Amino acid sequence: MQIQLKKTPEQIELIKAMGSSKQSVAREATEAIAAFLSPVLKKVLMTAGTASTVYRDIEFDEDSDPSLPLDLFYNEGAGYVSIWSQSQAGGLPTSQVAGMAEIKFGTYRLDSAVSFNKKYARKSRLDVVSKAIERMVNEVLVKQERNAWAVVLKALAEAYTPIYGAGQTVQTTYGHTLAASAAGQFLLADLNNLIVRIKRINESYSANTPVQPYSHGITDLYVSPEIKAQIRAFAYNPINTASADNVGITGIRGQHLSDNLRDEIFKSAGMQSIYGVNIVELVEFGKSQKYNVLFNQFALDANNAASQVQGSNGAANWTSSSTQEIAVGIDNSRGAYVRPVAVQAESGGTFSVLPDGQLDMYGSRIQKVGFYGFLEEGRVCLDARSTVGIVI
Numbered sequence: 231m232q233i234q235l236k237k238t239p240e241q242i243e244l245i246k247a248m249g250s251s252k253q254s255v256a257r258e259a260t261e262a263i264a265a266f267l268s269p270v271l272k273k274v275l276m277t278a279g280t281a282s283t284v285y286r287d288i289e290f291d292e293d294s295d296p297s298l299p300l301d302l303f304y305n306e307g308a309g310y311v312s313i314w315s316q317s318q319a320g321g322l323p324t325s326q327v328a329g330m331a332e333i334k335f336g337t338y339r340l341d342s343a344v345s346f347n348k349k350y351a352r353k354s355r356l357d358v359v360s361k362a363i364e365r366m367v368n369e370v371l372v373k374q375e376r377n378a379w380a381v382v383l384k385a386l387a388e389a390y391t392p393i394y395g396a397g398q399t400v401q402t403t404y405g406h407t408l409a410a411s412a413a414g415q416f417l418l419a420d421l422n423n424l425i426v427r428i429k430r431i432n433e434s435y436s437a438n439t440p441v442q443p444y445s446h447g448i449t450d451l452y453v454s455p456e457i458k459a460q461i462r463a464f465a466y467n468p469i470n471t472a473s474a475d476n477v478g479i480t481g482i483r484g485q486h487l488s489d490n491l492r493d494e495i496f497k498s499a500g501m502q503s504i505y506g507v508n509i510v511e512l513v514e515f516g517k518s519q520k521y522n523v524l525f526n527q528f529a530l531d532a533n534n535a536a537s538q539v540q541g542s543n544g545a546a547n548w549t550s551s552s553t554q555e556i557a558v559g560i561d562n563s564r565g566a567y568v569r570p571v572a573v574q575a576e577s578g579g580t581f582s583v584l585p586d587g588q589l590d591m592y593g594s595r596i597q598k599v600g601f602y603g604f605l606e607e608g609r610v611c612l613d614a615r616s617t618v619g620i621v622i
Contacts, residue, residue, distance in 0.1 A: 249351030345600025454516030
């Protein structure tokens with residue numbers, strides 16, 4: 231992510247003032263720039279991260295105790311839901327079974343600080359100041375993304391949904407991940423099966439078909455660049471919907487892609503959506519990549535716990551992050567992922583930038599000036615039935 235300050239006379243004068251040997255002048259200029267940066271960087275953080283497409287914001291006042299009345303959002307035949315959240319930044323997301331009442335959120339502060347020599351300010355080096363601000367925002371963004379996707383992957387690894395039959399008795403239990411039809415290959419049949427699975431686990435609280443606004447189905451599928459490459463290869467590699475080897479299942483003749491669909495893939499350098507599902511490419515997914523390794527740890531822990539306690543979990547078909555990869559499907563129409571974020575009392579925004587006060591004490595000696603940026607947020611999965619995956 232790149233940030234560039236405009237070279238206007240007003241900004242040049244403010245930057246020069248930051249390098250003043252008079253601490254009062256430098257402090258005043260730094261405060262003015264910090265106040266200008268806060269709302270701008272908030273917008274940058276909202277649009278730059280990949281998790282912003284998954285989570286919706288719930289704002290609350292600083293130093294308050296955020297909560298959400300679950301009974302207004304969900305209905306469950308058994309009267310409870312499983313919720314995944316973190317109590318601290320970088321912590322392990324944990325599962326909590328909650329009744330249909332008020333659920334409290336855990337939030338934490340994400341921050342970063344940068345500094346640079348005052349001589350760059352006196353010389354109006356806007357490129358140096360821009361890079362410092364860019365570094366600060368990127369550090370916060372990296373922390374945001376890791377915490378956000380940790381909750382998604384933890385929920386997917388552990389989630390399983392009981393399906394109720396006649397008399398509200400449990401008929402079967404579905405894990406939220408499916409194994410690919412052919413190891414290492416993504417086929418249209420896999421996505422088709424995943425759509426069926428999320429439809430099955432999204433019964434209404436009365437075990438009937440939910441109304442359309444309540445459950446749309448998969449809206450987005452997050453995949454690795456390698457899987458996206460396989461989708462682009464649909465344009466020139468003959469694929470068979472019945473099996474991966476283009477021979478077909480015994481007694482069944484597979485159906486190949488139509489020429490007009492191949493042409494569409496070829497012209498657009500790959501498909502952006504299949505069956506109405508957006509295909510989102512993330513470099514963090516893929517064999518031995520960081521989100522894949524993170525899911526591996528969650529899945530193995532869930533498998534060990536399942537064999538000892540519940541006998542079923544969401545990732546029973548997972549074995550290794552070096553030989554398998556996960557593709558994550560999310561129903562974003564459900565609003566199951568929320569980001570409680572604090573609104574700061576003084577600034578009125580969710581991201582605050584302040585002069586770095588630790589530099590003031592020795593500012594005249596070390597000749598440095600800097601900024602401190604922070605926000606307070608949490609990441610919560612209210613209902614894992616919005617999340618499914620394919621183990622490829």
